[in-house]
Amino acid sequence: MKINILKYKLITSFIIALLFSFNGFAQEEDASNYRMRFKFKTVKQPDNSRLLEVSFIGQNKKDRKDKVPVFDAEIKFYNEANLLGTAKTSKEGIAQLTVPENHNYTTDEDEYINFIAKFEGSDGLDEEEDEIHVKNLYLELNLEEIDSVKTVLVKAFTIDSLGVEIPLEEADIVISVNGMISKMKLEEGTIEDGEFEFEFPTDIPGDANGDIIVYSIISDNDDFGNIIQQKSINWGTFKTASIEEGNKLWSEAAPIWMYIVLTILLVGVWANYVYTAVNLFNIKKEGKELELKKE
Amino acid sequence: MNLEKRKRELAQEFSPLLEKTTKTSKIWIGFLIAVILVGVYAFFVQLFKGHIVTGMRDNVVWGIYIINFIFFVCLSYSGAFISGVLHFFKTPWKNSVSRIVEIITVLSLIIGPIFILLCIGRLDRLHYLFMYPRIQSPITWDIIAIMTDLIGCFIYLYLTFIPDFAILRDNSENASKWRQKVYKYLAIGYQDTPTQREKLHKITRTMSAMVIALAIVAYSVLAWIFSLTLQPGWNSSIFAPYFIIAGLYSGIGVIIIAMYLIRKYYNLEHYIRKVHFIGAGIVLLIISLLFGYFTFSEYFSRWFSHKISDANLLNTLFTRYFWMFIFANYIGVLVPLVILFFKKLRTIKSITFAAVIAVIGLWFNRYLIVVPTLETPYLPIQDTREEFIHYTATWIEWALSFAGVAAFILFFILIMKLVPVIPMSGIIDNEREQNKSKKTFKKIITE
Numbered sequence: 117m118k119i120n121i122l123k124y125k126l127i128t129s130f131i132i133a134l135l136f137s138f139n140g141f142a143q144e145e146d147a148s149n150y151r152m153r154f155k156f157k158t159v160k161q162p163d164n165s166r167l168l169e170v171s172f173i174g175q176n177k178k179d180r181k182d183k184v185p186v187f188d189a190e191i192k193f194y195n196e197a198n199l200l201g202t203a204k205t206s207k208e209g210i211a212q213l214t215v216p217e218n219h220n221y222t223t224d225e226d227e228y229i230n231f232i233a234k235f236e237g238s239d240g241l242d243e244e245e246d247e248i249h250v251k252n253l254y255l256e257l258n259l260e261e262i263d264s265v266k267t268v269l270v271k272a273f274t275i276d277s278l279g280v281e282i283p284l285e286e287a288d289i290v291i292s293v294n295g296m297i298s299k300m301k302l303e304e305g306t307i308e309d310g311e312f313e314f315e316f317p318t319d320i321p322g323d324a325n326g327d328i329i330v331y332s333i334i335s336d337n338d339d340f341g342n343i344i345q346q347k348s349i350n351w352g353t354f355k356t357a358s359i360e361e362g363n364k365l366w367s368e369a370a371p372i373w374m375y376i377v378l379t380i381l382l383v384g385v386w387a388n389y390v391y392t393a394v395n396l397f398n399i400k401k402e403g404k405e406l407e408l409k410k411e
Numbered sequence: 412m413n414l415e416k417r418k419r420e421l422a423q424e425f426s427p428l429l430e431k432t433t434k435t436s437k438i439w440i441g442f443l444i445a446v447i448l449v450g451v452y453a454f455f456v457q458l459f460k461g462h463i464v465t466g467m468r469d470n471v472v473w474g475i476y477i478i479n480f481i482f483f484v485c486l487s488y489s490g491a492f493i494s495g496v497l498h499f500f501k502t503p504w505k506n507s508v509s510r511i512v513e514i515i516t517v518l519s520l521i522i523g524p525i526f527i528l529l530c531i532g533r534l535d536r537l538h539y540l541f542m543y544p545r546i547q548s549p550i551t552w553d554i555i556a557i558m559t560d561l562i563g564c565f566i567y568l569y570l571t572f573i574p575d576f577a578i579l580r581d582n583s584e585n586a587s588k589w590r591q592k593v594y595k596y597l598a599i600g601y602q603d604t605p606t607q608r609e610k611l612h613k614i615t616r617t618m619s620a621m622v623i624a625l626a627i628v629a630y631s632v633l634a635w636i637f638s639l640t641l642q643p644g645w646n647s648s649i650f651a652p653y654f655i656i657a658g659l660y661s662g663i664g665v666i667i668i669a670m671y672l673i674r675k676y677y678n679l680e681h682y683i684r685k686v687h688f689i690g691a692g693i694v695l696l697i698i699s700l701l702f703g704y705f706t707f708s709e710y711f712s713r714w715f716s717h718k719i720s721d722a723n724l725l726n727t728l729f730t731r732y733f734w735m736f737i738f739a740n741y742i743g744v745l746v747p748l749v750i751l752f753f754k755k756l757r758t759i760k761s762i763t764f765a766a767v768i769a770v771i772g773l774w775f776n777r778y779l780i781v782v783p784t785l786e787t788p789y790l791p792i793q794d795t796r797e798e799f800i801h802y803t804a805t806w807i808e809w810a811l812s813f814a815g816v817a818a819f820i821l822f823f824i825l826i827m828k829l830v831p832v833i834p835m836s837g838i839i840d841n842e843r844e845q846n847k848s849k850k851t852f853k854k855i856i857t858e
């Protein structure tokens with residue numbers, strides 16, 4: 117046995133080396149196998165604050181389904197050269213920064229705001245940078261009942277340097293309501309001359325109080341980015357499901373069908389017993405008559 | 412054929428069984444009475460000291476009493492079912508076994524419910540069940556079902572006894588006076604006239620169908636006492652048919668054992684023949700296959716569901732109750748299956764052995780349905796005392812259980828002292844049928 121082990125010493129040590137070789141798994145951690153996806157977007161939120169968001173994810177060059185989020189990477193957000201703030205990516209590879217409504221952005225001559233998101237690189241990862249140009253668009257959402265028709269009215273405009281409202285010429289818009297898991301799309305349309313009107317359906321249940329959160333959303337617009345506006349209103353038709361529990365542990369009476377079934381069963385059985393008893397009496401009667409005849 | 416002469420012959424043939432008591436049977440009866448008396452003593456101990464003298468506690472509130480209850484009641488239902496089928500379909504070899512089945516049916520239906528009374532802590536409140544019944548409660552359904560079934564079985568048994576009472580009334584000149592009086596009273600003037608015979612036959616046939624239906628309903632209600640709860644191991648939609656199959660399995664097993672003992676100790680080899688054992692054995696084989704299938708389905712779905720409560724229950728079954736589980740669900744099914752499957756193995760003794768294994772296995776099966784479930788409740792057991800966590804039957808419970816079995820056997824013997832275990836009327840009917848077919852055959856030839 118000893119000789120055998122010595123004989124195959126080389127092979128054995130190779131197998132052991134393979135068994136304990138953790139480097140075999142290091143391939144996954146090697147960034148060179150991954151293509152870095154650095155996506156930057158901005159969302160103008162209902163309170164008119166602006167969310168700047170970076171998604172920083174590595175995608176396997178061979179297996180596209182294999183995605184590894186970059187965690188704890190410091191992202192710097194700029195407006196032109198002015199640093200707006202920094203944020204670190206989460207476990208999902210997302211870094212977010214919210215800029216308050218009253219922030220004064222530097223704009224170019226066409227009123228475009230330039231945002232830059234920057235990752236300055238690390239030992240394993242290269243530097244990444246992305247920028248977007250958006251105009252500041254104002255979205256007004258009004259929910260009104262016009263001639264008893266529940267109507268969603270959206271107004272979209274920009275404000276020039278003189279403070280004059282300029283209606284938005286054309287943009288795609290989506291009207292949604294808040295659902296349990298995600299937003300439910302109600303209508304997809306186009307804002308024309310700064311306005312959009314939509315008749316709200318009458319069969320949306322809403323929450324337990326009948327409240328519905330309505331959203332108007334412009335997404336991935338080349339000039340304005342993402343803009344969301346929302347409002348809550350009591351337009352829901354929610355009705356509490358009134359299921360009457362007829363049979364409770366403490367109910368004095370059983371459900372009526374139980375009485376019916378039990379009665380049918382018992383009457384059927386006992387009728388047969390009575391029928392048997394009657395026949396037995398007849399047999400007895402005949403027996404007595406025969407006895408009397410014999411006597 | 413001279414009917415009166417034949418009746419007299421049969422009455423003479425069976426009279427030693429009814430009137431003479433051997434020394435061995437006297438000792439045996441004495442032993443049974445002694446066992447019953449020990450049971451009566453145990454009952455009084457339980458009555459005065461309460462359920463503390465039993466192994467039942469807060470968690471395991473049902474012990475071997477309820478197991479005996481299910482066992483006996485299922486035995487009765489299966490007896491009723493088999494007897495009804497034998498009568499209704501006019502099975503050719505029914506005559507030799509029908510009375511054994513009928514006696515088993517009625518006796519087990521009397522003994523079984525006594526065990527449920529032993530489970531009740533406050534017997535003084537028993538009448539509340541009748542005063543304040545809740546129609547929506549399975550317990551109420553069970554009470555109604557058992558009482559209705561008991562009355563139905565009594566009527567049915569009595570109907571099958573009437574022709575024999577009449578034969579004994581007319582041919583028991585040498586019997587004691589009380590016996591003559593009893594026979595006369597119970598025979599209700601039956602003279603075996605064509606109209607009387609037709610009437611009796613008609614109502615017996617209707618009652619046999621009724622008894623089959625009643626047995627199915629009562630079986631299901633008994634199963635629902637368990638399956639309508641949410642307890643792991645009980646809450647199952649197949650429990651009612653499973654109970655029917657299990658009941659039939661034990662019922663046929665007990666019938667085979669009774670046939671063997673009666674044949675041996677009453678020298679009735681001429682009437683209870685090998686063909687009867689093989690017939691009953693084949694029925695046992697079919698039922699064992701069905702029982703095995705239902706048992707597998709029941710445990711397999713529990714195992715596959717991966718519910719925590721079910722997993723705990725199965726874990727208990729495969730650890731603490733390992734051997735009982737193996738006996739109940741493997742040996743109790745496979746041994747009868749193997750014995751009865753091969754033609755060469757089908758002898759009277761081996762078929763009886765298979766029946767004994769099946770009956771013991773089934774009693775264990777009942778134990779495994781009741782006790783392990785109660786030992787694995789949804790809420791953790793607060794009291795850490797051993798007797799609160801695990802159930803063990805005490806001598807009181809065993810004494811009462813054996814007393815029940817002893818009472819069953821004793822009453823069986825006593826009924827066999829009143830009427831022959833082989834229906835004389837059935838023998839005459841068979842002979843009458845044979846003569847009729849012979850006559851028809853002759854007529855056809857001469858024509």
